[in-house]
Amino acid sequence: MKILDVKELHASYSASGPEILKGISFSIEDDDFFAIIGPSGAGKSTLIRCINRLVEPTSGVIVFDNRSVTTLSRKGLKLLRRDIGMIFQEFNLINRMSVMDNVLSGRLGYTGNLRTLFRSFRRDDIDHALQLLERVGLIDHVDKRADELSGGQRQRVGIARALMQNPKLLLVDEPTSALDPKISREVMGLIKQMATELKVPCLCNIHDVDLAKEFCNKIIGLQDGIKMFDGLTEDMDQGKLDEIYAMEVL
Amino acid sequence: MSTPTMSPQDSRHIAKDAQSTLQWRRFKFPGSLIRYAVWLSVFVFLAYSVEYLEIPLERLLGIFGRMGATLANRYYPPDMEYIMDADYMRYVVETIQMAYLGALFGLVATVPLGWFASYNMTPSRCFVYPVARLVTMSCRAVHEMIFAIIFVAILGYGMLPGVLALTFFCTGFAGKLFAEEIEAIDIGPVEAMRATGANLFQIMVFGVFPQVRVAFTGIAIYTWDVAFRAATVVGFFGAGGMGWYLKRNVLQIESERVAAILVSIIILVFISEMLSAWARNTVMKMK
Numbered sequence: 001m002k003i004l005d006v007k008e009l010h011a012s013y014s015a016s017g018p019e020i021l022k023g024i025s026f027s028i029e030d031d032d033f034f035a036i037i038g039p040s041g042a043g044k045s046t047l048i049r050c051i052n053r054l055v056e057p058t059s060g061v062i063v064f065d066n067r068s069v070t071t072l073s074r075k076g077l078k079l080l081r082r083d084i085g086m087i088f089q090e091f092n093l094i095n096r097m098s099v100m101d102n103v104l105s106g107r108l109g110y111t112g113n114l115r116t117l118f119r120s121f122r123r124d125d126i127d128h129a130l131q132l133l134e135r136v137g138l139i140d141h142v143d144k145r146a147d148e149l150s151g152g153q154r155q156r157v158g159i160a161r162a163l164m165q166n167p168k169l170l171l172v173d174e175p176t177s178a179l180d181p182k183i184s185r186e187v188m189g190l191i192k193q194m195a196t197e198l199k200v201p202c203l204c205n206i207h208d209v210d211l212a213k214e215f216c217n218k219i220i221g222l223q224d225g226i227k228m229f230d231g232l233t234e235d236m237d238q239g240k241l242d243e244i245y246a247m248e249v250l
Numbered sequence: 251m252s253t254p255t256m257s258p259q260d261s262r263h264i265a266k267d268a269q270s271t272l273q274w275r276r277f278k279f280p281g282s283l284i285r286y287a288v289w290l291s292v293f294v295f296l297a298y299s300v301e302y303l304e305i306p307l308e309r310l311l312g313i314f315g316r317m318g319a320t321l322a323n324r325y326y327p328p329d330m331e332y333i334m335d336a337d338y339m340r341y342v343v344e345t346i347q348m349a350y351l352g353a354l355f356g357l358v359a360t361v362p363l364g365w366f367a368s369y370n371m372t373p374s375r376c377f378v379y380p381v382a383r384l385v386t387m388s389c390r391a392v393h394e395m396i397f398a399i400i401f402v403a404i405l406g407y408g409m410l411p412g413v414l415a416l417t418f419f420c421t422g423f424a425g426k427l428f429a430e431e432i433e434a435i436d437i438g439p440v441e442a443m444r445a446t447g448a449n450l451f452q453i454m455v456f457g458v459f460p461q462v463r464v465a466f467t468g469i470a471i472y473t474w475d476v477a478f479r480a481a482t483v484v485g486f487f488g489a490g491g492m493g494w495y496l497k498r499n500v501l502q503i504e505s506e507r508v509a510a511i512l513v514s515i516i517i518l519v520f521i522s523e524m525l526s527a528w529a530r531n532t533v534m535k536m537k
Binding site for chain 2: 052079083090092093096117165171
């Protein structure tokens, strides 16, 4: 079943500025682990941010879970974002808050303003957070401040926060660029494992082609806002890779 | 556009042969010209102002001697007995209370105002932002003494107009600083909170306030500093506190009592600044 369908997506940051995405189309099935690869500046982050409208696309159609993303009202957009978890390159944790509060912040979409102010989350949410923290291996660090953790641990908090939403789709933006190779592989492994276990499809930006080949079943290759490749990981070969990264050699 | 014909650097320019297309000049037109013109106007205005004031430089030299003589003859010794009076102490306490309430109310008002007046987080850039900016700017534009005069005129003598004057003053003072702190935050956590489906209020509580908490505490201490200093003089216009004592004795030319009051103000401000410097240092150690 298709969970996400993107058609002819265009995006630019200002009306007069350069176009970042030039008509991208693709779709994600509900068991996909999708990689977006491509050189820096190809539009990978922009593409991923258009899905939950952190970046407003200029034109095109995005259908997620039978909802037309581009035409949603403000309220509808918040409801949509609750269903889409996001994992960031720089973790984007709240450094001065505890690991627990960071993970619980994934439930803000389901929490009222008064509860938010006093950080009084529901018991279910706290239990869920504890389970996730146990799964990502941080159960001993629950009360530590986020900035006391190492890079790999911080990204684990980020993963737990995203899963806290019970998402129907995970957007993963360069989860490993701030990490060393060994930790990168561990983090990717964890995302893959959790996604499979919880049956959440993933759309993952990644510039490390080896990691993409290892963990993802489908790959989109972007180059300067244009889709150069879209298919199964097995069909990706060196020739096609060279084509995608041709610009970077210059 | 860039044809700097008057540049003095032209003579030093070496790459004169027609083959070379590489060129660089420090003098940019019109950027450099504007910069020189600004500096020139600063000095011209300085000369003009000094000329207009007719500052007699030879008299400036004797100023410290004359000041010392005046202080020694008329203000010494300070009438310390006068300020050891319980009545006066009551006014000192009132001054502290006024500064405390003014700073507190001002800071409470600052939290939403700073949020609304920060360009990156304001709920609406075309309506709320300009209004909030206007409010903070108005509070800053009007001097605390003028606020005191206005509120005394409206509400009569007493502590209330003093507290209100200080509240407005602190709101303007802290509001701008706080808005600037919010504008300088890391937008990453904000984006993460937005992506979870949180509303703007929740984004502020989780994504923004934790980032500016320490800075806000610093601003609060600083605000207390200026509020206390202002509180010692708003009484001059009848707005409560020890300023009233000061005014009365100035008018009665009780110079030795005035000296004693000034001494007490200096001591109090000194103690307050010591405490806040210590508090600020402690806060800065928190990350």
